[in-house]
Amino acid sequence: MFGKRTNDPSSVATKAPKPVAAPAAGASASSPAQSAPQPSPAAKAPPAAAKPEAEKQRSHSEDYYDVKTTVFNALIDTIDLTQLSKLDSVAAREEIRDIVSEIIQLKNVVMSIAEQEELLEDICNDVLGYGPLEPLLARDDIADIMVNGASTTFIEVNGKVQKTGVRFADNTQLMNICQRIVSQVGRRVDESSPICDARLPDGSRVNVIAPPLAIDGAALTIRKFKKDKLKLEQLVKFGSITPEAKTILEIIGRVRCNVLISGGTGSGKTTLLNCMTGSIDSDERIITCEDSAELQLQQPHVVRLETRPPNLEGEGEITMRALVKNCLRMRPERIIVGEVRGPEAFDLLQAMNTGHDGSMGTLHSNSPREAISRLESMIMMGGFALPVKTIREMIVGSVDIIVQASRLRDGTRKITHITEVMGMEGEVVTLQNLILYEITGEDANGKLIGRHRSTGISRPALWERASYYGETDRLAEALSASEVYDEHGNPIGEANG
Numbered sequence: 187m188f189g190k191r192t193n194d195p196s197s198v199a200t201k202a203p204k205p206v207a208a209p210a211a212g213a214s215a216s217s218p219a220q221s222a223p224q225p226s227p228a229a230k231a232p233p234a235a236a237k238p239e240a241e242k243q244r245s246h247s248e249d250y251y252d253v254k255t256t257v258f259n260a261l262i263d264t265i266d267l268t269q270l271s272k273l274d275s276v277a278a279r280e281e282i283r284d285i286v287s288e289i290i291q292l293k294n295v296v297m298s299i300a301e302q303e304e305l306l307e308d309i310c311n312d313v314l315g316y317g318p319l320e321p322l323l324a325r326d327d328i329a330d331i332m333v334n335g336a337s338t339t340f341i342e343v344n345g346k347v348q349k350t351g352v353r354f355a356d357n358t359q360l361m362n363i364c365q366r367i368v369s370q371v372g373r374r375v376d377e378s379s380p381i382c383d384a385r386l387p388d389g390s391r392v393n394v395i396a397p398p399l400a401i402d403g404a405a406l407t408i409r410k411f412k413k414d415k416l417k418l419e420q421l422v423k424f425g426s427i428t429p430e431a432k433t434i435l436e437i438i439g440r441v442r443c444n445v446l447i448s449g450g451t452g453s454g455k456t457t458l459l460n461c462m463t464g465s466i467d468s469d470e471r472i473i474t475c476e477d478s479a480e481l482q483l484q485q486p487h488v489v490r491l492e493t494r495p496p497n498l499e500g501e502g503e504i505t506m507r508a509l510v511k512n513c514l515r516m517r518p519e520r521i522i523v524g525e526v527r528g529p530e531a532f533d534l535l536q537a538m539n540t541g542h543d544g545s546m547g548t549l550h551s552n553s554p555r556e557a558i559s560r561l562e563s564m565i566m567m568g569g570f571a572l573p574v575k576t577i578r579e580m581i582v583g584s585v586d587i588i589v590q591a592s593r594l595r596d597g598t599r600k601i602t603h604i605t606e607v608m609g610m611e612g613e614v615v616t617l618q619n620l621i622l623y624e625i626t627g628e629d630a631n632g633k634l635i636g637r638h639r640s641t642g643i644s645r646p647a648l649w650e651r652a653s654y655y656g657e658t659d660r661l662a663e664a665l666s667a668s669e670v671y672d673e674h675g676n677p678i679g680e681a682n683g
């Protein structure tokens with residue numbers, strides 16, 4: 187192990203890293219050689235038996251990084267990165283492995299086969315991939331990766347955020363990796379344009395905010411792309427909804443209700459939207475508008491559109507509003523807006539109102555009631571000089587259903603409301619909950635206990651639509667099966683939200 191490497195510092199010390207000429211795109215963008223402090227093995231000669239625990243967790247000691255920098259620098263001195271970038275990734279990995287093994291021998295670095303393997307893997311990741319992020323990207327159980335500067339990385343697994351041992355050599359290496367990611371989609375991130383959205387080749391959504399805006403080094407956030415997007419059946423299996431509520435959602439999707447999915451950050455809005463599009467008939471023409479394409483519709487007739495940020499000169503931006511407006515000229519049957527966050531709210535509502543029923547979108551808010559006021563303020567801030575009452579009437583005339591998604595404090599994600607938008611009472615929009623999730627307690631492990639239940643509505647406002655599509659029996663059955671009774675055998679009701 188690294189702790190046992192030779193005590194003779196000269197055997198691991200190498201010449202100072204020579205400045206590396208800019209290699210072929212991507213080849214050394216993450217090279218710590220350009221920035222990593224030169225190791226001083228003499229000063230840091232580790233004790234003979236160093237931190238076996240830390241090794242086990244793959245959170246390496248300083249010495250590991252020293253050895254890695256040393257070997258890395260020697261590698262950069264030896265290979266021609268331009269040539270390397272011409273090889274396919276398997277051949278390039280082979281090439282690097284051969285050379286690194288040789289360097290390890292030459293430099294007399296003593297390490298076990300397993301440690302050597304790990305070092306080889308890390309170096310290959312640095313040269314060819316996303317460096318320390320690679321092992322996290324390879325995992326399928328991670329929902330989010332959150333890098334807060336070079337030395338701190340958090341991940342979200344099973345709804346819980348946890349710190350990892352992953353770290354970058356320094357902020358420059360982190361910035362280089364960010365740059366590599368965003369350059370793949372033709373964008374740039376640096377001091378002059380420090381905010382950037384991008385996507386990994388596998389579809390994962392990426393946001394970078396760089397210094398000076400991010401004070402402690404670049405903040406990189408990745409929403410991992412799930413190869414197998416969750417389906418409604420899985421949401422049932424996870425307890426996010428009941429089988430009956432699933433049926434209700436399917437009916438809502440099928441009978442062309444206009445739906446807004448509301449929820450907080452990472453609550454599962456996009457996942458739910460994706461699930462709900464599953465009930466759209468395969469002969470409908472669907473147009474999706476997203477900031478970063480995440481939806482995976484299964485229907486054959488789908489046009490996917492994506493917004494574009496402005497270029498470095500501040501030109502060429504295509505907003506969500508422009509996309510939604512353009513959609514209307516594309517003979518859509520359904521318009522799906524990944525996330526409504528600005529004045530496009532107005533255009534979406536108009537589209538919903540004018541024959542494109544069955545359109546759907548998500549928005550950030552914490553309750554169906556709040557979703558209405560969020561919509562309202564998006565329209566007002568979009569500069570539409572309309573009286574509040576008119577805006578509310580427009581919302582009432584357009585949106586049929588609000589589905590609320592929430593991530594609860596125990597990390598589980600639930601559909602907490604299926605709510606109908608009914609009408610206006612004076613100036614106030616009236617809502618009617620069909621299904622609610624209520625928390626009834628907490629078990630010894632901090633897991634919340636709760637239940638989904640209907641509010642006792644047996645003839646929801648969507649009844650007429652359901653009848654047109656021959657879905658009333660299924661709807662009535664699902665609603666009545668969702669009823670929950672109190673200890674006296676009376677159904678627990680609560681109709682208005």
Ligand SMILES: Nc1ncnc2c1ncn2[C@@H]1O[C@H](COP(=O)(O)OP(=O)(O)OP(=O)(O)O)[C@@H](O)[C@H]1O
Pocket residue numbers: 328329330409410412416421424426449450451452453454455456457458599600
């Ligand atoms: N019901 C669920 N049960 C378990 N995991 C879920 C559930 N819904 C979504 N997830 C997972 O949670 C993560 C976040 O989901 P999603 O992208 O849908 O959230 P979001 O609300 O759209 O987030 P954002 O606000 O960032 O756009 C994903 O990894 C997804 O697979």
Ligand SMILES: [Mg+2]
Pocket residue numbers: 455456457525
């Ligand atoms: Mg989303």
